[in-house]
Amino acid sequence: MNYQNDSVRRQDRLLDQPEATELLRRGEYGILCMQRPEGGGYGVPLNYVWDEADAIYIHCAPEGRKLHCLRECDRVTFCIVGKTQVLPARFTTFYESILLDCRARTGL
Structure with missing residues (x-):
């Protein structure tokens, strides 16, 4: 996978590549974000498997909204959020978190 963060505004808060890889490895779920053919976005939380190289695998039913979106546009983002700590005061x-820009393929 290509670890590229040049466009991140807060460079001081970036995870380094080993930290990002570890989050990808231990993440419980991710949010797959797609473009709806009729316009607008569609994000769905999913469990996933990472092949430790350059592919993430998700389960998809043989029909439905997610598959419809993927067939129309293969450019997606996948967001994984790890540890969080809310500081109300x-x-x-x-x-x-990590945000991956991906190309989706179906029918594997």
Whole structure:
């Protein structure tokens, strides 16, 4: 996988590549974000399996909204959020996350 973060505004808060890889390895679920053919976005939380190289596998029914979106546009993002800590007094949250830009393939 290509670890590229040049466009991230808060460079001081980036996970380094080993931390990002570990989050991908231990993540419980991710949110697959797709473009709906009729316009707008569609995000769905999913469990996943990472092949430790450059592919993430998800389960998909033989028909439905998710598959319809993927057939129309294969460009997706996949977001994984790890540890979080809400700090109400400071009106903030500390968290770790990764966002992957991907190309989806179906029928594997």
